[in-house]
Amino acid sequence: MNKARDNILARLRARSTEIPPVELDRGFRSPDWNRQQRIELFCKAMTSVRTEIHRVRASDWADRLAQLVKERKLNNLLYAPNGPLARQIEAAWRNGEALPELVSRTAELDEWKEELFFGIDAAITSTRGGIAEVGALILWPTPQEPRSFSLVPPIHIAVVKADQLHNTFADAIADENWQAGMPTNAVLISGPSKSADIEQTLAYGVHGPVELIVLLIE
């Protein structure tokens, strides 16, 4: 199809030389928010789209997690046994009683797709941070925590560190120099899956997780 490519580019080039360049100011101003303001904004925005937020400490978030999944009477919880959260989750499970089964799968998705789609109640992942202005999580999935963890099970539980909240999306990109190397897949998540396709009425849990639970470590 190189002919198509050449034809298209030739047609565009026939004119693009005459178009004056556009003066573009990319110096977008970042709001002047402190850590506490970022936390409040983040929680407010995420809660407004039906995300459940729990403000926790670095020392006890896993206990809160255990309590939450127990209350929900889940059968199981998918986690990454070699991921950044594993040690604390496993410790909490060792101490806890009558907790849902911890599920760890390290094979490629293709080998346990049926189970992931129809047998897992919830999954927990870490995040790369969050965006205060609009209330969104930033996830750059890894081999340890694949992207389907935060996508397929009906409940997604995410752990965010308050220190990793950015003011805006533009700040996240600029501060971390994303353009130097994007991952296979990066995703911003602001709440549980939803649709307003019928009569513009919001309905939750259409394809992605029905619930999004955030543990915010302050």
Add this chain to the structure above:
Amino acid sequence: MTQKAEFDQRVKQALDNPQLRRNFRVTMDGLMEKRDKAFPDKAFLEELRTIGANIRANALARQPELLEQLEANCTRNGIQVHWAETIEQANRIVLDIMERHHATRMIKGKSMVSEEMQMNHFLEAKGKSCVESDLGEYIIQLDNEAPSHIIAPAIHKSKQEVARLFKAKHPDIPYSEDIDTLTRSARQILRRKFHDAEIGLSGVNFAVAETGTLCLVENEGNGRLCTTVPPVHIAVTGIEKVVEKLADVPPLLKLLTRSATGQHITTYFNMISSPRKPGERDGPKEVHLVLLDNQRSRIYGDSELFDSLRCIRCGACMNHCPVYTRIGGHAYGPPIPGPIGSVIEPQKFGLENFGVLATASTLCGACGEACPVRIPLPKLLHRLRYEQVREDRTGATIGQGSQRSGKEALIWKLWSWIHATPLVYRSATRLASLFRNRIPNRIGPWSQVRTTPRIAPKSLHQLAREEGFKHE
């Protein structure tokens, strides 16, 4: 039948359907209100619109080099890039990929370009199954319809209609008019389809040249599923969707979601930069990007109409359009309705087929005022009105001059002569005043819903003289 007669027929059908009228009115009122609330600070809105317009204008100004950069970076990342001049070529590319994988099952995320390609139609004729997974698209696919709005494709249907449709197509599911229940039913039905699909198809909201990243804006998670679960992901997009830098994305995203649904951000914003890498445990093993031209490079050649390529497909122009609100999306005909559709679709599919759409506007300006990237929509509609009746046919728009009729041209020539010749004009108005009572009190369709305007006994020209106003 002429395109005008066909359009009139579709319009009549819509206007005569009170349910449809109500659905559009209520939805458009809601969407306008949501957008308004999403931009409480109007000065900020205007600033952001300027930034958005400039980002898009910059990307267009440098489009050929950015497309090459996008291709180079995607290729480096492992995304296979395909170019298609026509929708036939684009469909063929998609089919070839499916056949190479012996695939028959495609799950689709929302893509207006695939609507433009009539991809489902094409692939189904080749024995492939294409399942729409966006809830709205799924509903209209069940009813064998086209989208009536670019972001709310099934908005013409009431929940009762959706409930009856679900019952008819899935008799095993209990009848319900509850929107949550209907939504959960769709989740159940489509879950298996995601699981089984061999090909995932999506559109693209922004393609970032700098990093070779494909951005996808969505709320349902079906976009994520389509681009994560099946072993092969095909993204189709128009060539105009390229932007220069990753830093260009946040302002555009902000404008897009707030203008479309009043959301500060959608539930998911996907940035896809490569297929599954060694060691990664999920994600498609192949990612393909199909770049479709279909007349875009021709539109690009016109220094004025070119502005229509800035569009980021938010739908705000249709939400704010009083004509769209009355007739809905299907009356327009082509995949994209509303003001932006009336500008770009006749340029893609020819003025000889859809030129009438440019006349179906009062030029009230609500669309141009709402457009987040400042596309001068009324001006472009105006330009297409000229293109379709112009005599010289020296421009590049398809179907130029095709709507010129001898009779209409003669009327305007006569009109022009009267109004360019003061003496003739004054005589004509004097005659009209003299015979004002002889003028029939019904003048065509105007008088079916309105009284006929009465000519005054004395013109302003005459009154001004009598009241002593000087004439020079």
Add this chain to the structure above:
Amino acid sequence: MSLTKQYPGKPEKVYFFGTCLIDLLYPQAGLAGMQLIRREGVQVIFPQDQTCCGQPAWNAGYREQAEAVVLNQIRCFPEEYPVVVPSGSCAGMLRNQYPELFRDKPEAQQVERFSKRIFELTEFLVHVLKIELKDLGQPTKVALHASCSARREMDVAGEHEALLQQLENVQLVEQVRKAECCGFGGTFAVKHPDISAAMVADKAQAITDTGADQLVSGDCGCLMNITGHMEHQGVGPKGQHIASFLWERTHDPKS
């Protein structure tokens, strides 16, 4: 309301461009506009060779036919006086569309100079004449329909309102969706009568629902459409051009 625009001081003389619709159907509105300006001590000149701004042909896509008409209008207003237009739609044509029409033509500069002299009537009354109105009328409830050109193209809906608000016995009421088009759109109403009818029915309903005694607009195209519909249906208040309304309420016939 255009707060950022620069306005000249009060001139000695102005031209008045009456518009073809007013000339033929609503001459009293034009006359009222001229009387309002004259009362402020400004001489009003009405060139007898003026006809129509050319908008009908321009909007229908017949640009060459519009050009001839436009050049005739420009010839009518040779001196550097302001040109006042009692219509947002025609004023928009004269001010914004003329330069567009002649963009790449030899007359471009001349046209642009002319267009800079154009003022919509209410904008002229408020910003240039800084008019102060004394209401002599009975208490009344008024609904305003600012045309789309007045609102968006000329940005003078605020000036319409400001003038009405100067009248102490006038209560301004607001109809739902007040910024929505009435469905006139010139040739649109002729080419797409069914859509136009649906739009005007909604607009008439919204205005009727306010319980206003009177509808006021700065554009006779909208008035002809909306009041024509309301008369036909036998509902709603009567309509009047804003110039007539202002003149009638502030003019003492004995003086």
